[in-house]
Amino acid sequence: MIFIAGATGFVGGHLVDYLLAKGVGLKCLARSDKTADALARRGVRVLRGDVTEPGTLKDILDPDDIVIHLVGIIAEQGKATFSSIHVDGTANLVAEARRAGVRHFLYQSALGADSASFSGYLRTKAEAEEIVRSSGLGWTIFRPSLIIGPWDGFTKKLMDMIRLLPVLPIPGGGGARFQPVSIHDWLRCAGAVIENPSEYRATYDIGGPEHLTYREIVETLAEVMGRHKLRLSIPMGLMKFSASVLEAALPSPPVTVEQARLLELDNICDTDAVEKAFGFRPRRYQEALKEFVR
């Protein structure tokens, strides 16, 4: 059976659809009645639990399970810190996976995970990777770049900005490079691991076939949406200051200072990383967008 933690999120929701369509047996973790009901209605076996509460994970796994651990946050909020979710949450799930002696453990990290990073997100992703690598379980680690597809939060924010603002704001000139990958291509990689876990015991960068600057990403999206607008460079200092004000004022700000700083750094891997590891060429950004952006 495939066990998914994080099945109620963007990536997890697509993975549930993909595996149900293939007739694969699924059990998924859910934290609330609402998400539990939604999963149950789709014929998924639901287990109630929270990765930060080890008691709720007790006896949820079996020796035959393949665990897909997708739980993660991109901004801290209250008790949900990068450390509690990524590090403690992964340690708790790994402990239960070890108790059960599961078949395989796939952990979704992030491109650029680095224990020396200024970013708490990337630092704790690297710490979680280490927990998985030293678990004694059969493991795979994915380090994806931006994953795009229906309901992805990043594209949605950019689309709202393109629709609502009279000009396209580009923080700091938008020169940092990224490597967006389609959710459909991510699913093909995950599907390969699920089908043949012992063939994929390593850490894999998952990125699209192009390095694109933030500016090119915004411009391509605006073009696919058929909106042609003037660009306006926003000095990075102003962007960070605005983010710090929003962070102080709002419980869930649209952008954090850490996220603004991440927009200054390249976040890329080899353009043929997926082809080398999984044997197919992922879609280009524009092609991927055309599948879901109107």
Ligand SMILES: NC(=O)c1ccc[n+]([C@@H]2O[C@H](COP(=O)([O-])OP(=O)(O)OC[C@H]3O[C@@H](n4cnc5c(N)ncnc54)[C@H](OP(=O)(O)O)[C@@H]3O)[C@@H](O)[C@H]2O)c1
């Ligand atoms: N999307 C990307 O572009 C991208 C790129 C690189 C890496 N990643 C990584 O991929 C993973 C999935 O990303 P996503 O975009 O699908 O994120 P998402 O939409 O925010 O989903 C996060 C999932 O984690 C669950 N979760 C959060 N805290 C939890 C807790 N304490 N216990 C149990 N479940 C908890 C959420 O459940 P609720 O529904 O209950 O909140 C949700 O199912 C994350 O680890 C992320 O860091 C994503």
